[in-house]
Amino acid sequence: KQEVTQIPAALSVPEGENLVLNCSFTDSAIYNLQWFRQDPGKGLTSLLLIQSSQREQTSGRLNASLDKSSGRSTLYIAASQPGDSATYLCAVRLYLGRRGGADGLTFGKGTHLIIQP
Amino acid sequence: DAGVTQSPTHLIKTRGQQVTLRCSPISGHKSVSWYQQVLGQGPQFIFQYYEKEERGRGNFPDRFSARQFPNYSSELNVNALLLGDSALYLCASSLVERVETQYFGPGTRLLVL
Numbered sequence: 001k002q003e004v005t006q007i008p009a010a011l012s013v014p015e016g017e018n019l020v021l022n023c024s025f026t027d028s029a030i031y032n033l034q035w036f037r038q039d040p041g042k043g044l045t046s047l048l049l050i051q052s053s054q055r056e057q058t059s060g061r062l063n064a065s066l067d068k069s070s071g072r073s074t075l076y077i078a079a080s081q082p083g084d085s086a087t088y089l090c091a092v093r094l095y096l097g098r099r100g101g102a103d104g105l106t107f108g109k110g111t112h113l114i115i116q117p
Numbered sequence: 118d119a120g121v122t123q124s125p126t127h128l129i130k131t132r133g134q135q136v137t138l139r140c141s142p143i144s145g146h147k148s149v150s151w152y153q154q155v156l157g158q159g160p161q162f163i164f165q166y167y168e169k170e171e172r173g174r175g176n177f178p179d180r181f182s183a184r185q186f187p188n189y190s191s192e193l194n195v196n197a198l199l200l201g202d203s204a205l206y207l208c209a210s211s212l213v214e215r216v217e218t219q220y221f222g223p224g225t226r227l228l229v230l
Binding site: 004034036041042043044045046049089091104105106107108109110 | 121150152157158159160161162163164165173175205207209218219220221222223224226
């Protein structure tokens with residue numbers, strides 16, 4: 001059974017700092033990995049999607065890397081801003097091969113990020 | 118284009134009752150998935166539908182059921198509600214199965230008393 005762990009569970013840093021959020025997964029046979037942002041009481045906003053054949057993806061101040069063999073992904077946030085405060089969730093989709101079908105996404109519990117002004 | 122929409126936004130039910138939650142995917146998206154998010158946890162996969170067929174089911178009891186309509190909208194039904202069913206129920210849509218980015222709606226917050 002795929003398990004996804006996110007470290008740290010919570011993080012509070014001053015505005016302007018660069019920071020790294022970590023995600024690890026137990027089954028390396030993944031189809032893709034996705035990072036989401038969730039604001040309190042709200043739905044999820046997709047930030048970056050990395051296919052299993054890719055090593056990283058970038059969007060603005062965000063960069064996500066994927067090391068499938070070691071079961072790790074990192075989300076790097078450059079020059080953090082108070083508006084970045086949210087919970088960041090990592091999710092993986094398993095590769096089901098010829099069986100096809102879908103298992104849905106398996107999520108970590110998230111990292112609660114606070115950027116202090 | 119409108120994003121994924123869900124209704125209602127909030128719902129209060131009592132134990133033993135039944136509830137139906139609704140989801141409209143992004144226009145052109147044929148895959149809809151349902152997730153349950155309990156406070157302080159990541160979302161858990163309940164169902165995925167693609168082209169009106171169930172393509173995946175998570176580890177949830179038979180009290181949970183869903184369907185997808187010809188216009189690709191979807192309903193999630195939960196029977197015999199328990200206190201532990203209180204959660205944020207999220208719907209996500211994607212263009213096709215598996216490969217594409219999933220786009221989530223704002224969720225329906227269900228409180229079971």
